[in-house]
Amino acid sequence: MTIRTLRDYGQHYRPRMACLKNVEVFVVEMQDPKSGVKGADQKLNVTIIPHVINGQDVLAWIVTKMKVTTEEAQAFGTMLVAYGYIYPLQNHRKLVLVPDSTLYRFQTPYFWPVQKWPAEDIDYAIYLARRNIRKKGMLEPYEQQHYDNLHKWMNPKWDFIVMQATEQYKANKERKKPDRVVLDCQERAYWIVHRPPRRTHSAMDYGLDRLIDPNAEEVLTFDVVRRTNIFLTQALMRSAVKSSVSLTAFVKFVTTHHNHDPFLTTPVPSNPWITDSDEFWQLNSRSVDIPTKLSVERWVLSFWELISDPRGRVDFKLFLKKEHSAENMAFYEAAEEMRWGAASAIPEKSQFIFNTFLKPGAPRWINIDGRTMGLTVKGLVVPHRYVLDAAQTHIFLLMKKDTFYRYLKSPVHKDMQKRALVPAPHVFTDAQLEANVRNRNPGISPILQWQQEEEEKAAAAVAARPIDVKAMVATNKLDRK
Amino acid sequence: MIFSTKPEMATQEIQPNETLTNLKAESDTLKTKLEDERAKLHDVELHQVAEKVDGLGQFIMKTRRTLKGHGNKVLCMDWCKDKRRIVSSSQDGKVIVWDAFTTNKEHAVTMPCTWVMACAYAPSGCAVACGGLDNKCSVYPLSLDKNENLAAKKKSVAMHTNYLSACSFTNSDMQILTSSGDGTCALWDVESGQLLQSFHGHAADVLCLDLAPSETGNTFVSGGCDKKANVWDMRSGQCIQSFETHESDINSVRYYPSGDAFASGSDDATCRLYDLRADREVAIYSKESIIFGASSVDFSLSGRLLFGGYNDYTINVWDVLKGTRVSILFGHENRVSTLRLSPDGTAFCSGSWDHTLRIWA
Numbered sequence: 001m002t003i004r005t006l007r008d009y010g011q012h013y014r015p016r017m018a019c020l021k022n023v024e025v026f027v028v029e030m031q032d033p034k035s036g037v038k039g040a041d042q043k044l045n046v047t048i049i050p051h052v053i054n055g056q057d058v059l060a061w062i063v064t065k066m067k068v069t070t071e072e073a074q075a076f077g078t079m080l081v082a083y084g085y086i087y088p089l090q091n092h093r094k095l096v097l098v099p100d101s102t103l104y105r106f107q108t109p110y111f112w113p114v115q116k117w118p119a120e121d122i123d124y125a126i127y128l129a130r131r132n133i134r135k136k137g138m139l140e141p142y143e144q145q146h147y148d149n150l151h152k153w154m155n156p157k158w159d160f161i162v163m164q165a166t167e168q169y170k171a172n173k174e175r176k177k178p179d180r181v182v183l184d185c186q187e188r189a190y191w192i193v194h195r196p197p198r199r200t201h202s203a204m205d206y207g208l209d210r211l212i213d214p215n216a217e218e219v220l221t222f223d224v225v226r227r228t229n230i231f232l233t234q235a236l237m238r239s240a241v242k243s244s245v246s247l248t249a250f251v252k253f254v255t256t257h258h259n260h261d262p263f264l265t266t267p268v269p270s271n272p273w274i275t276d277s278d279e280f281w282q283l284n285s286r287s288v289d290i291p292t293k294l295s296v297e298r299w300v301l302s303f304w305e306l307i308s309d310p311r312g313r314v315d316f317k318l319f320l321k322k323e324h325s326a327e328n329m330a331f332y333e334a335a336e337e338m339r340w341g342a343a344s345a346i347p348e349k350s351q352f353i354f355n356t357f358l359k360p361g362a363p364r365w366i367n368i369d370g371r372t373m374g375l376t377v378k379g380l381v382v383p384h385r386y387v388l389d390a391a392q393t394h395i396f397l398l399m400k401k402d403t404f405y406r407y408l409k410s411p412v413h414k415d416m417q418k419r420a421l422v423p424a425p426h427v428f429t430d431a432q433l434e435a436n437v438r439n440r441n442p443g444i445s446p447i448l449q450w451q452q453e454e455e456e457k458a459a460a461a462v463a464a465r466p467i468d469v470k471a472m473v474a475t476n477k478l479d480r481k
Numbered sequence: 482m483i484f485s486t487k488p489e490m491a492t493q494e495i496q497p498n499e500t501l502t503n504l505k506a507e508s509d510t511l512k513t514k515l516e517d518e519r520a521k522l523h524d525v526e527l528h529q530v531a532e533k534v535d536g537l538g539q540f541i542m543k544t545r546r547t548l549k550g551h552g553n554k555v556l557c558m559d560w561c562k563d564k565r566r567i568v569s570s571s572q573d574g575k576v577i578v579w580d581a582f583t584t585n586k587e588h589a590v591t592m593p594c595t596w597v598m599a600c601a602y603a604p605s606g607c608a609v610a611c612g613g614l615d616n617k618c619s620v621y622p623l624s625l626d627k628n629e630n631l632a633a634k635k636k637s638v639a640m641h642t643n644y645l646s647a648c649s650f651t652n653s654d655m656q657i658l659t660s661s662g663d664g665t666c667a668l669w670d671v672e673s674g675q676l677l678q679s680f681h682g683h684a685a686d687v688l689c690l691d692l693a694p695s696e697t698g699n700t701f702v703s704g705g706c707d708k709k710a711n712v713w714d715m716r717s718g719q720c721i722q723s724f725e726t727h728e729s730d731i732n733s734v735r736y737y738p739s740g741d742a743f744a745s746g747s748d749d750a751t752c753r754l755y756d757l758r759a760d761r762e763v764a765i766y767s768k769e770s771i772i773f774g775a776s777s778v779d780f781s782l783s784g785r786l787l788f789g790g791y792n793d794y795t796i797n798v799w800d801v802l803k804g805t806r807v808s809i810l811f812g813h814e815n816r817v818s819t820l821r822l823s824p825d826g827t828a829f830c831s832g833s834w835d836h837t838l839r840i841w842a
Binding site: 018019022023066067068071072075076078079096201203207208210211212213220222225226227228229231232233234235236238240241242243244245246247248249250251253254255257258260261262263264267271272273274278280281284304336337339340341342343344385386393396400440441442443445446447448449450 | 500501504505507508511512514515518519522523524525526527530531534537540542545546554561562563564565566580582583585587596605606607614623624625643644651652653655656662663664670671672673675677682684685686695696697706716720721722723728729730737738739741742748749750756758759760761763769770772773774781782783784785786792793794795801802809811814815816825826827828834835840842
């Protein structure tokens with residue numbers, strides 16, 4: 001097993017940085033001597049560093065220029081620091097914009113995260129070696145770790161690296177002290193962004209490279225173009241709907257579901273995440289006796305909503321049992337199980353379904369038209385996952401267009417509507433809220449719930465099997481006397 | 482010119498260049514024709530239709546839970562159907578199952594690879610699937626026994642030729658849909674590890690996928706680095722619709738609750754809404770001040786709100802119908818990598834590279 005560690009693969013594919021073009025526009029404007037952020041000279045230890053800006057001014061400039069709130073401006077400012085366009089002078093490992101008198105400087109464009117300029121390991125090795133010489137072996141722990149790693153895998157080139165480092169160190173000594181300090185700050189900031197220490201969040205740490213270079217020209221082979229043409233021809237044959245129709249459908253959907261959306265209408269009795277009371281979940285669970293009024297209203301919206309809610313499906317099945325058409329739902333569920341189930345179970349399931357629902361004289365024979373029945377039975381000779389699709393769609397549409405509306409008018413449903421609960425909204429005092437936090441209900445493990453449901457299903461399957469009169473007589477269950 | 486798809490053409494050696502040029506010309510004509518046809522049907526904009534809808538009030542969304550426990554960037558998360566448990570995966574190979582309501586960690590698995598970019602909770606709540614740089618998707622059955630080593634019962638299901646970017650169970654524990662950096666998506670049978678269907682059509686890495694919530698449940702949408710979002714038929718493996726309006730990689734796609742549309746979030750800092758019935762893009766959610774890419778999107782239950790997690794550490798909340806931004810949420814200290822609404826819509830969870838997950842409500 002190859003375990004790949006995060007490496008800087010020369011950062012060839014940079015479209016992940018599509019934002020940089022827009023960011024650089026702002027950074028350039030920020031440095032404008034007239035309308036940009038005002039800098040000043042700052043005394044740091046003994047040297048005077050020019051063009052130092054403070055966090056507050058940067059924030060104020062962003063707020064005015066981008067016309068955003070202070071918090072948004074702070075988020076944007078932090079991104080500028082995280083990408084290395086601005087670097088902090090003091091707490092140099094924390095790449096955030098602090099909106100007070102914290103000092104920052106603009107990074108020189110040479111060190112900007114430009115598209116085709118990878119931060120190579122060899123450059124980092126030279127930098128660390130030089131720093132090692134300057135600090136006489138006293139590197140920071142994370143730098144020491146990097147140094148040791150690079151020394152290990154760049155061993156053959158190490159002489160070259162040390163030579164370069166020594167040359168640069170000597171050249172640096174020729175410079176004036178203030179220039180040296182500034183250059184040192186810039187370089188250190190650059191490497192913190194590109195080789196971040198453990199707790200630093202740097203935006204150049206962008207994750208993995210993509211496999212396929214999206215910048216490369218797509219090779220349009222014969223096959224690709226032919227496939228595109230087939231796709232386009234088929235698309236042209238397919239009819240599309242007018243925007244006014246489909247967009248109105250969205251508006252309708254939003255309006256009908258408005259009351260059911262916990263972000264738009266506060267759920268009753270309360271949102272469990274806010275008040276730490278899970279009563280909302282308990283009232284809407286599958287096994288509850290009386291559902292809430294909101295649930296019942298949701299079932300009315302469409303057949304799909306009814307059977308998607310486990311509690312709703314239970315109610316619908318109850319109605320079907322009264323109507324003696326429970327075989328439709330049973331067939332639908334069995335077909336769904338086959339379609340989404342394991343490949344190995346398909347032959348067995350298809351046999352069971354055929355025997356129970358489709359063969360002439362079957363105990364739970366479903367009423368579908370002759371043509372569909374013929375197709376399905378023929379297909380079942382060599383069963384595959386989708387062999388019941390036609391029959392299933394037929395039954396589903398039957399339930400959706402006929403049975404559902406009868407359900408809505410039925411006494412089962414009307415009775416449920418009357419009995420449905422409207423829980424009172426919770427009003428917790430602060431003390432009660434604190435108590436709720438301490439007593440958060442751990443609930444039942446989904447594994448246990450699943451086992452319970454499977455047992456119930458098995459029991460229901462046994463109950464639904466047709467009664468064999470002969471067997472009952474044989475076991476003396478039917479007592480004539 | 483009769484457009485022919487006879488197989489003989491593929492083997493014709495006579496003047497292949499001319500045939501290719503002709504085909505390319507045909508391709509361009511078809512594309513223009515399709516655009517014209519679709520444009521004819523576009524008689525109104527979404528925000529015009531939404532004019533009569535009430536505006537949204539102020540939202541108070543706060544972090545209600547912070548889940549700390551990952552030692553590195555959180556890359557992906559998924560909710561359990563019980564509305565309170567989640568599974569999350571991170572860069573250091575750890576996959577953790579939490580009860581987000583009590584913030585307890587219930588299970589933890591260490592994958593043999595780093596960068597576990599995909600994880601999914603099984604519909605039954607009895608297993609989780611995850612994968613990443615190992616190019617595989619593995620299913621771990623969960624156990625009630627806390628001391629049991631889950632890695633012992635691990636089952637390798639999917640095998641791709643490059644990293645796994647997203648995975649999702651279909652309507653049961655028995656099938657998994659995966660997408661990979663090798664540009665393909667695939668449907669697998671969990672029990673046997675058999676490939677049931679593969680989906681080819683993306684020209685670059687596929688980064689995300691989402692299954693349609695519709696009654697027929699036969700389609701899914703995938704988004705890739707070729708800036709395309711494709712809608713596929715699971716049964717035949719064909720791409721039935723394709724949308725190419727983004728300007729950069731599509732990081733996340735999510736279906737609208739009714740199943741008739743989907744939203745996508747991309748590195749070009751916009752989120753877009755695509756109408757499947759009208760076969761076009763119908764809304765762009767962007768602002769001049771939003772410059773950094775959207776990594777993850779999800780709708781609220783009614784489809785009125787679109788939550789987007791961005792690379793500038795913020796979460797923007799959009800009014801889907803009117804196209805305006807309703808709210809911006811701060812709190813994460815590094816980019817938001819994953820965002821999903823809970824199954825009953827009471828909260829959404831965001832995972833970030835700052836090693837934490839937050840539940841917002």
